[in-house]
Amino acid sequence: MSSPSNPSHPPSSAGLRSLLHRCDLAVFQDLARRHWPAAAPVLPRLSRSANHGLLWAGAAAGMAAFGGSARARRAALRGIASMAVASAAINTVGKGAVRRERPMLDAVPVIRQLKRQPFTTSFPSGHAASAAAFATGVALESKGWGAVVAPVALSVAASRVYTGVHYPSDVLAGAALGIGAAFALRGVVPTRGQLPAPGRPPAHAPSLPDGQDLVVVVNQASGTATATASLVRDALPNAEVVECPPEELSAELEKAAGRGRALGVCGGDGTVNQAAAVASVHGLPLAVFPGGTLNHFAYDLGIETVADACAALAAGDAVRVDLGRFRPGPDGPGGAHGYFLNAFSMGVYPELVRTREHWSPRIGGWPAGVLAALQVLRGERPLEAELQGRRRPLWLLFIGNGLFQRVGPAPGRRHNLADGLLDVRVVHGGRTPGLRLLAAAVAGPLTRSPMHAAVRRHRVRISGLKPGTPYAYDGEVAHSQRELMIDKLPEALTVYCPMQV
Structure with missing residues (x-):
């Protein structure tokens, strides 16, 4: 031993x-x-x-x-x-x-x-x-x-x-x-960089490394658009950059579509929405420079900075994406179609958007969003509508352009911007809107419960609406007729997008 x-x-x-x-x-x-x-x-x-x-x-x-x-x-x-x-x-x-x-x-x-x-x-x-x-x-x-x-x-x-x-x-x-x-x-909870690149079909687009033949329209009223426009001018010296107030945006986009080989836009999701409709009609590739408060569409493309967009322009990297469509459009029966890149919604969200827009110039975007949520959830009543042939009270109807994945407890990034599907989420009426909305957010996509449901559809029909009922699309608010039809135009838009390897 x-x-x-x-x-x-x-x-x-x-x-x-x-x-x-x-x-x-x-x-x-x-x-x-x-x-x-x-x-x-x-x-x-x-x-x-x-x-x-x-x-x-x-x-x-x-x-x-x-x-x-x-x-x-x-x-x-x-x-x-x-x-x-x-x-x-x-x-x-x-x-x-x-x-x-x-x-x-x-x-x-x-x-x-x-x-x-x-x-x-x-x-x-x-x-x-x-x-x-x-x-x-x-x-x-x-x-x-x-x-x-x-x-x-x-x-x-x-x-x-x-x-x-x-x-x-x-x-x-x-x-x-x-x-x-x-x-x-x-x-x-993966970081955004961990998430796989969205499954989007690649598309042909001209390489524009210095911005030659690119016309960028800037909405002066969007979040950081004016500051972003200065960065665009520095990064793309040969690009034509046009700044305009919101009321002139549609006219300037139409003019820009006839002057270049590609259309650029700088602003928030509502501004990008208008540019996407013009680019789709004219068959032009769209270059997105995030200049708004949330920039959901740009971020889903992997574009968070001007440098990201410029890299895609220099390489000619682009993808095809679906364009959500609702009928009749925001101008009533005469406006045959309206479009959305991110989401269409009814119920509490349109009122939340209106309240947020009222307060954001005074206290800032994020505090205004919190205040708007508190006011809306306290004072609103459920929306009465007939959805897919069945009448029901609804706190929220959310229709996403593509299936939203969860990053944390709420709908987050879309992995596929050309899946041909609508991500439909419904929060049923009841006495506790805050609890119901939270439960729906935590549960995520493709679930059903007595309080909420989430399914995938190719089209959604909403009828029995009270004329003038508000709805929101890509952060913009408009008012409905008695009936709405929501579907998609598959791969209708070509967008510059940095390729991930």
Whole structure:
């Protein structure tokens, strides 16, 4: 039998833990003795600001409000969600698994120490986990914002050793858990970059690398269209860029269709809707430059920036997409058809759009949307209509141009813009519109329940409407006759689109 001192005998787990603790303590004490003049006024305050995730909540709010793009908003949301997953894992499992005492503060200068010392166990570091989870979640959606957030996250993690509340291994373990939480969330809710490229038929379109023979019409009243137009001029010096107010948009689009080999448009979904109708009639490829508040159609194409659209123009990369159609059009019986690229809806949504448009010039688009939802859900009554031959009360009728996939708990990106199908979602009437709408959003496509249903159709007939009933299409609001027929024009539109490999 080998003696305990035999070097061939493997060390016990207790001995290994003791060795690791001694190494950890040695590194902690060495760092405590070092002088860090630039860190003294920064790290303790940064450590306190990260208590309860307040620093990251503020960072996410700033990114969403001032980031200027859907990618920034998605990065902010994913960062917060990743942090929530990490915090839940730390507080329910991590802290209870290893009950480690906090470091002794004898070697830490008093000026570094926190005024309020934490009383939970030391392993792992919750602050490091939250910082790493937030930074990783942000970076998974946006590398640019991830590069901005990463130094702050590293500083927060370092501050926990600097102030003496954690051993180095506590911080490393917390950071590893935070990174793992962000990737675990991505496995459940994919990032937009993970989603497969929409299955769209490729189409022929002329290559226009410098914008020659391209006429871009800009709606001056759309969200960021004026600023985007300046970027378009810089990126495509030979393109003709025409800025106009909304009331002149239709006329300018018709003029532009006769002057170039391709039609460009800069604005929100409603503006793109008008350009798509003109491009389809004239057989021109359409170049979309996102310049609105939401830009659903552009984002489903994979176009989030002017650079994305320019890359497609330079390569001549384009696809064919379906065009949703409803009859009669928004101008009544004389307007034979109306078109939609994203969705057609009736019920609470048209009133929500009108209320949002009323408030958005005063308080901004996203706050106006929240306010509109609160007002509409409190005061509206269900719509009475005959849908596919059956009369029923409806809180919402949503008809999407193509099947919407879920990215999180709500309809998100479309994987196929030329599937020939309508994504029909109905929220039935009842006393709890908010609950019913939430249940429908969480349930997603192709489901049925007493409160909602989701099916795929080639066409939808709505009758028995009260004349003047509002409906919305691509963010625009109009009023119906007694009956509506909704269907699709398969592959009716050619659009420049960057190819994903």
